[in-house]
Amino acid sequence: MAERRLLSIWFPRMGVEQALRRRPVALPEPFAVVADRNGAQVLHSLNPEAEAAGLSQGQSLRDARAICPALVTVAADERAEAMFLTALRRWAGKFSPWIAEEPPAGLALDVTGCAHLFGGEEGLVAQVEADCEAMGLTVRAGLADTVGAAWALARYAGRVAGPVRNGDAIAQEAHATRSKAAKRRGWERGGAAPAPDGDEAPRGVIAPKGKMRQALAGLPLAALRLDAAAVEGLARLGLRRVEDIAVLPRAALARRFGAGVLRRLDQALGLEAEPVTPSASPLHFAVRLNFPDPIGLLADVEAGVDRLLPALCVKLTARSRGARRVRLQAFRTDGEVRAVEVGLARASDRVESIRPLLALKLDQIEAGFGIDMLRLEAVLTEPLSATQYRARMGEDAAPVPQDTGMDALVGKLGARLGAEAVTRLHPAESHAPERGYLVMAAAWSRAYGAAWPERGVPRPLVLLGPEPIGAPDDPAPPLRFRWRRRDLAVRVAVGPERIAPEWWLDRPEWRSGPRDYWRVETEEGQRLWLFYAHGGEVSGGWFCHGLFP
Structure with a gap:
């Protein structure tokens, strides 16, 4: 069985280059894409001119404007960048069928047994670089035995860890210089260095087979995909390169910084398996x-x-x-x-x-x-x-009728009013009349396929919010009452039906206590649904809750 070979492709300026593809304008001046991070605007991606002006990714826009007043910026569109990365994954299918996305700007390919189709691993990496150059994309590639090693080489090859003097180790600094340590740049304390310009770092790096430890030894600890807290904690002890922790006792390292550090180290060195999980190809119509x-x-x-x-x-x-x-x-x-x-x-x-x-x-x-x-x-x-x-005994099968007319109506109303504005009702299990139904978007639900559940007694066609009526405070149905500025006389009253809400739920509208419902017909012919609230946390009385046809 062939040894596994993994290729990591990283697009360090994908944000700004994707923005320029949408707006293809020659910009010799500094240009950057700005994103919102925790309520602050920061530089999300920069072109080479912006980096040459001293700007860096993650820097606040206010500081960047102070350093480079000529900076041109656009707002980041992370959804468009994700779609662009998916398009690049489809392009990378020419190199391997086993591809995974590494958001926000990377791809991982299992190229085991594929390199000979391009004249070897050097030819494969050269083809990747040539294609990206033709598309106007900056690319860094790393090829190794593991996903972690390929990821590290693509992003950190050619860089060195920061100087040992960082102000955190007491024995290394004089007292007068310790207060300045915190002001130093992040990558000098073991963090990630800024993306290099031009030819400062190789575009494609190929690690020899079985030489993962030697390939990663001089890289900063951030190349192991450690979180910032772990990198900073290790830097305080003077540990800044991969080889610095590779020789330490594993038990003490795990006890001090957690098992995650050892896991990332083992994955990069191939001691722990890390498969490439390919992203599912979306259906495209x-x-x-x-x-x-x-x-x-x-x-x-x-x-x-x-x-x-x-x-x-x-x-x-x-x-x-x-x-x-x-x-x-x-x-x-x-x-x-x-x-x-x-x-x-x-x-x-x-x-x-x-x-x-x-x-x-x-x-x-x-x-x-x-x-x-x-x-x-x-x-x-x-x-x-x-x-x-469906068919009955001795009959030919007939298709189940589809409510295509209703679907067409819902679609037309949704096109005019919005899909969420067209709703339909489904029954719900609740004693409270206000909770006896569910309001669902008609475009994303189907009509209730059975008859509406019977409650044992008729329910009104129109349900109102409880409207107070003028009647004596007596549980017996009134002979006369006032509702909507009209005096009405009762001809027939049928009831009562005692309804109380679920005791385990707090219903603010039911704090007036249990209700006795009456079906009332007035002398004018109106059929109303009245109830008497017996009082609870708030006072009760008579209310109108619905209209019968």
């Missing part, structure tokens, strides 16, 4: 249409959708999937992208189910100076269940 000349009329957009939608539905049908959310993107000549998105009440792969929903939103697309391309994508899909059949 999208089609696009390029135009020889820009279009701008709504009729042209509709014609483009009519050509794209059947092709998308064919892809969905081939994989037995149905679309729940569909997005239409219009790529304009000025580089802007306009998009509309619709949701379906039930997953579908039929043109007639998706087309009317898209038609409701096509007028929201601004063509600008013209549209070069349309792209239609099923953003969210679900498996389509097979059609169910």
Whole structure:
């Protein structure tokens, strides 16, 4: 069996380079992507000019502006970066079928038995570098026997640990200099060093087989993927390189800094297995249409959708999937992208189910100076269940009827009002009338398939919030009462029905005590649901809670 070989690919400037791909403008000046971390704006990714100006990743934006007033910044889009990393994983499939993402900017590949296809390991790493250079990406690669060693070589090869003098070891510093130790840079205390510029570090590093300890010996401890607290604690003892802890007694090291330090060391050296868990390839359903000349009329957009939608539905049908959310993107000549998105009440792969929903939103697309391309994508899909059949003895099987009319109505209302604004009710187990039902989004739930549970006595069609009525404070039903500024006379009263809430739950609306409900018909013909609250934490009285048809 061939020895395992792992390749780690790291994109140290993926954030800024991904932002420049979305906005391809030549920026000779310092440029950085800014992210929000714990309520503060910090530099998330920098271009070489920004690093040459003395800026570093993780630095606050305020300090960076003070050092480099000419800094150009954009806000970080972490979702777009994650999607870009997924796209890079698909590209890396040419080197190995066993690929895992290492967020936020790395990939891990098991290239065992694959290097000979590229002329050896040197040829494989050279091909990775050539592809990334063609894509305009900065890359660092490390190839070793373990995931941990490859990760360390890709990110820390060519760097050295900080100087031994850090001010923490009392025997190493004079008293006058100890107070300055905390102001020194993080990587001088054993932490991660900033990304090197240009050729300061090799782009691709290949560790000889079986030589993991020698390859990692001179790297800083952060190369072992230790947390910052462990790195800082080890640095206080003068331990800054991997070889410094590799020779220490294991029991004392684990007792002082935890078993996690030993585990990371063993994983990097190959003493503990660390498999590469490949990321699942997402199902991708999208089609696009390029135009020889820009279009701008709504009729042209509709014609483009009519050509794209059947092709998308064919892809969905081939994989037995149905679309729940569909997005239409219009790529304009000025580089802007306009998009509309619709949701379906039930997953579908039929043109007639998706087309009317898209038609409701096509007028929201601004063509600008013209549209070069349309792209239609099923953003969210679900498996389509097979059609169910039922039959009686001696009869032919017939398909179970599907409520397609209701689904179409829910989809159209959701396209206009929003998917969460259209709701339906399901029964719930509770004695309290206010808790006897569940409000569910119609687009993400199915209609209750059985008859509504019977409570033994009729329930009103319209349930109101308890409205106080003017009546004597007497449990017996009143002969006359005042409700909604009207005086009403009782003709028939049926009841009472005693209802109390679940005793183990605190219901603020039931603090007036148990209720006696009456079905009351007035002389004017109104049928009301009244109750008398016997009083508890708050005073009771008569209330109207519902209307009968």
